[in-house]
Amino acid sequence: MLDESPRKLVQVEDLRLYFPIHTGVLRRHTGDVKAVDGVSFDIFEGETLGLVGESGCGKSTVGRALLRLYDLSGGKVRIDGTDISDLSVGELRPIRPKMQMVFQDPQASLNPRMTVSEIIGEPLVEHTDLDAAGRQARVLELMDQVGLNRIFQNRFPYEFSGGQRQRIGIARALALNPKFIVCDEPIAALDVSIQAQVVNLLEDLQDKLGLTYLFISHDLSMVRHIADRVCVMYLGRVAELSPRDDLYANPLHPYAKALLSAVPEADPNAETTRQRIILKGDVPSPANPPKGCAFCTRCPEVEAICKTEAPALREVAPGRHVACHFVEIQNRAGSTGPKKPEAIEPNQQGERA
Numbered sequence: 258m259l260d261e262s263p264r265k266l267v268q269v270e271d272l273r274l275y276f277p278i279h280t281g282v283l284r285r286h287t288g289d290v291k292a293v294d295g296v297s298f299d300i301f302e303g304e305t306l307g308l309v310g311e312s313g314c315g316k317s318t319v320g321r322a323l324l325r326l327y328d329l330s331g332g333k334v335r336i337d338g339t340d341i342s343d344l345s346v347g348e349l350r351p352i353r354p355k356m357q358m359v360f361q362d363p364q365a366s367l368n369p370r371m372t373v374s375e376i377i378g379e380p381l382v383e384h385t386d387l388d389a390a391g392r393q394a395r396v397l398e399l400m401d402q403v404g405l406n407r408i409f410q411n412r413f414p415y416e417f418s419g420g421q422r423q424r425i426g427i428a429r430a431l432a433l434n435p436k437f438i439v440c441d442e443p444i445a446a447l448d449v450s451i452q453a454q455v456v457n458l459l460e461d462l463q464d465k466l467g468l469t470y471l472f473i474s475h476d477l478s479m480v481r482h483i484a485d486r487v488c489v490m491y492l493g494r495v496a497e498l499s500p501r502d503d504l505y506a507n508p509l510h511p512y513a514k515a516l517l518s519a520v521p522e523a524d525p526n527a528e529t530t531r532q533r534i535i536l537k538g539d540v541p542s543p544a545n546p547p548k549g550c551a552f553c554t555r556c557p558e559v560e561a562i563c564k565t566e567a568p569a570l571r572e573v574a575p576g577r578h579v580a581c582h583f584v585e586i587q588n589r590a591g592s593t594g595p596k597k598p599e600a601i602e603p604n605q606q607g608e609r610a
């Protein structure tokens with residue numbers, strides 16, 4: 258959990274990740290899929306930041322970019338104070354142990370020809386000087402930590418259930434004592450009955466080992482359970498970044514409102530029930546995003562300025578950051594209560610008040 262003065266472990270500033278589009282016989286570069294287009298946030302040490310949004314909005318690309326599994330198209334990523342934005346593969350090598358990933362599909366992410374012991378021990382071969390006995394001892398320790406019986410160490414992934422396979426993936430991610438883990442839809446491929454067990458395991462490990470998570474998920478109820486703050490993305494940009502309870506009780510961005518209107522109220526005795534908001538139209542293509550605000554083509558609150566100017570992410574209430582002209586206009590009129598917005602520097606976004 259968070260202490261009184263949390264340290265920024267992950268700092269993301271104006272991150273851009275474009276995938277080039279090549280067309281024609283000559284495979285000319287004719288455009289870009291702007292998967293991530295100017296995203297800024299911080300993640301504090303020991304916190305879980307939830308990352309949510311419709312399919313294709315760029316969540317996984319952000320996660321992979323933070324671990325430098327892609328070269329960045331622009332912006333900065335700092336992990337534990339080190340700017341990793343432009344580091345080469347060789348320069349990244351000593352940083353890699355600090356940051357790991359737990360993948361959505363444990364079946365696909367585990368080598369079927371390797372035993373559990375070999376899978377979990379693989380990073381130890383690459384990144385440590387441990388001898389075979391030292392590696393074996395560490396593998397058994399990791400199996401204990403994730404609740405896998407040691408007697409399974411020589412079995413193969415296909416011999417396990419989905420939940421157990423995800424435990425193997427988590428053990429492998431923990432092998433090098435990382436500080437930061439990107440959990441990319443870690444429960445999406447699991448039976449509902451198993452999902453809570455895996456989330457509880459992630460929470461226990463966070464408490465014991467002081468881990469920091471970026472938790473990417475479609476499952477808004479699970480994000481409400483696990484995240485301290487939540488970042489809502491739309492078409493490669495941040496729409497809203499707020500403390501979890503504030504966001505779920507009172508989303509400010511019109512897109513966040515629509516997204517969360519589908520989540521059941523936490524308090525069944527709440528006096529007002531939230532009205533379901535159905536958005537019209539489809540998400541535009543990230544290869545050809547709308548001018549101005551990315552959400553302007555579907556926004557129920559669209560204003561003239563939204564179609565020409567992209568809104569900046571601003572702090573509109575303590576700890577709450579929203580990129581929306583409508584919210585700003587309402588604030589200026591004093592109708593929503595939050596303080597008048599002040600522009601903040603990208604590296605201050607996500608700062609707690």
Ligand SMILES: Nc1ncnc2c1ncn2[C@@H]1O[C@H](COP(=O)(O)OP(=O)(O)OP(=O)(O)O)[C@@H](O)[C@H]1O
Nearest residue numbers: 276290292310311312313314315316317318319543
């Ligand atoms: N390697 C790639 N090459 C080209 N386009 C890509 C690539 N990876 C992702 N994209 C595109 O980038 C956009 C963002 O994809 P991304 O997978 O990050 O979204 P997402 O929010 O994680 O979606 P989902 O929830 O479905 O996993 C999508 O339009 C996707 O088609």
